[in-house]
Amino acid sequence: MQKEMLRVENLGVQFDGEQVLKNISFNVDKGEVLVILGPNGAGKTTLLRALLGLIPYAGKVSWKTKNISYLPPQELIQREYLPPLTIEEFFKFKKVSKDKILKIFKEVGLPADLLRRRFGALSTGQFQRMLIAWALVDDPEILLFDEIIYGVDIGGKQTIYSLLHKFWKQRNLTILMVTHDLSVVWEHADNVLCLNKKKICYGEPKKILNTKNLKETYGGGIKFYKHKHG
Amino acid sequence: MAEIQFILALIMGAFIGAAAGYLGSLMVTKRAALMGCSLGHLTIPGITLALIYGFDVSLGALLFLAFGIVLIWLFERRTKLPMEALTAVVFASSVAVAFLYLPEDETKIALLGNISQISLLSTVIIAILSLAVFLASKKIFSDMVLMSVSEDLAKARGVNVGKTNFIYLVCIALTVALGVRIVGGLLTAALVAIPACTSRNLSKNLFQYSYGGMIFGSLACIIGITAFKLTGFDAGLLVIITSAIFFLISLLFVRKS
Numbered sequence: 166m167q168k169e170m171l172r173v174e175n176l177g178v179q180f181d182g183e184q185v186l187k188n189i190s191f192n193v194d195k196g197e198v199l200v201i202l203g204p205n206g207a208g209k210t211t212l213l214r215a216l217l218g219l220i221p222y223a224g225k226v227s228w229k230t231k232n233i234s235y236l237p238p239q240e241l242i243q244r245e246y247l248p249p250l251t252i253e254e255f256f257k258f259k260k261v262s263k264d265k266i267l268k269i270f271k272e273v274g275l276p277a278d279l280l281r282r283r284f285g286a287l288s289t290g291q292f293q294r295m296l297i298a299w300a301l302v303d304d305p306e307i308l309l310f311d312e313i314i315y316g317v318d319i320g321g322k323q324t325i326y327s328l329l330h331k332f333w334k335q336r337n338l339t340i341l342m343v344t345h346d347l348s349v350v351w352e353h354a355d356n357v358l359c360l361n362k363k364k365i366c367y368g369e370p371k372k373i374l375n376t377k378n379l380k381e382t383y384g385g386g387i388k389f390y391k392h393k394h395g
Numbered sequence: 396m397a398e399i400q401f402i403l404a405l406i407m408g409a410f411i412g413a414a415a416g417y418l419g420s421l422m423v424t425k426r427a428a429l430m431g432c433s434l435g436h437l438t439i440p441g442i443t444l445a446l447i448y449g450f451d452v453s454l455g456a457l458l459f460l461a462f463g464i465v466l467i468w469l470f471e472r473r474t475k476l477p478m479e480a481l482t483a484v485v486f487a488s489s490v491a492v493a494f495l496y497l498p499e500d501e502t503k504i505a506l507l508g509n510i511s512q513i514s515l516l517s518t519v520i521i522a523i524l525s526l527a528v529f530l531a532s533k534k535i536f537s538d539m540v541l542m543s544v545s546e547d548l549a550k551a552r553g554v555n556v557g558k559t560n561f562i563y564l565v566c567i568a569l570t571v572a573l574g575v576r577i578v579g580g581l582l583t584a585a586l587v588a589i590p591a592c593t594s595r596n597l598s599k600n601l602f603q604y605s606y607g608g609m610i611f612g613s614l615a616c617i618i619g620i621t622a623f624k625l626t627g628f629d630a631g632l633l634v635i636i637t638s639a640i641f642f643l644i645s646l647l648f649v650r651k652s
Binding site: 214217219233235236237241242243246247248249250251253254255257258259284 | 420423424426537540541543544545547548550551552595598599600601602603604605650
């Protein structure tokens with residue numbers, strides 16, 4: 166039997182009297198990759214924020230560990246108008262040794278001299294790798310990623326996913342990932358949760374990702390093609 | 396100005412300048428440097444009362460800052476208007492009321508500060524309070540910077556955002572109340588903002604930036620007060636002009652990311 170890492174029961178979130186999420190229930194086992202899909206405004210980011218206790222919610226959220234790392238959507242990470250914060254100083258917020266930082270930098274393919282660079286001076290690709298390194302440097306058991314591939318081209322996207330896949334395998338990580346990208350579901354997800362203010366579908370991608378569920382999730386007009394070899 | 400008064404003024408200036416410069420590096424990071432200006436104006440009625448009734452101007456300033464902040468908070472709860480708009484309402488009204496009662500010969504002191512009457516006791520108290528502001532700012536510094544990068548990231552790391560912001564606001568209020576003694580209600584924003592901007596131009600990293608702000612703040616006060624002793628011009632003006640000169644010189648060495 167798999168060890169359960171997260172159980173969510175009847176989770177609901179309200180903002181100013183408006184129900185943003187209602188009756189969301191699911192669970193995540195150790196080593197599982199759960200992808201959360203949904204259109205803009207479906208409540209995906211809100212769900213992650215509620216799971217972390219960053220906003221008030223109704224219902225029950227039970228984590229089996231406190232060793233969780235979270236990366237918010239990139240558009241919510243300020244890179245401009247910051248003080249002269251170096252990457253090394255950014256990693257000091259995690260209170261880990263420099264050896265550990267250098268080790269993880271090597272693993273994500275970043276040069277050590279990048280530590281002296283300023284936070285806002287990295288390219289999008291470097292910044293993404295640096296964030297993944299930041300999320301992993303204190304050996305979390307669970308990763309929560311919100312739109313990790315925001316603003317990255319197709320090549321860069323593939324590199325990021327391969328990197329995450331490598332760490333997931335090496336460290337037996339549990340990953341909850343919010344994305345718009347359906348390709349990641351087929352390649353990497355054990356389970357998928359389709360959201361549009363409520364749970365539309367939840368389960369193994371092959372079993373639940375069909376035209377009906379995707380239409381209900383994203384609204385009318387969506388067409389769904391499945392490759393025979395997929 | 397007597398020699399002992401001058402030495403006390405230098406000590407007081409060095410402490411206030413250092414605390415204001417260090418905290419200023421956080422305020423510039425949070426893009427809240429002009430908040431020092433609004434809060435500085437809020438102190439003017441308090442300074443007026445202190446001058447009329449002969450008690451310490453920093454105490455008067457602090458009382459009115461607390462009163463003003465509570466008033467803004469109450470208005471915000473009642474109206475849901477933006478905090479900055481309500482700050483403008485409160486500080487403009489308080490300045491107008493203060494000038495109804497402020498004796499004409501005391502106006503300059505309220506606006507530009509006065510360091511000619513400093514006791515040993517007030518210097519010791521100011522040094523202790525400045526040190527407290529520095530230590531509290533140092534304690535919240537990295538949390539505040541992480542909050543500037545991403546508030547969610549900070550919260551997820553266990554940072555208590557509400558408590559950190561409260562400590563930050565108390566530090567600002569204290570710094571403004573102490574700063575009015577040297578630069579008056581008119582120029583407190585400059586006391587926190589200019590040293591931090593100078594330091595930002597010259598720094599390679601966060602450490603240099605925060606401590607640079609502290610050094611430039613302290614140095615500007617020491618040089619400004621010494622210039623006051625030599626020239627007799629208002630110390631507040633000379634402190635800010637010194638700070639502005641540092642800033643202009645730093646433009647020649649700006650480090651870009």
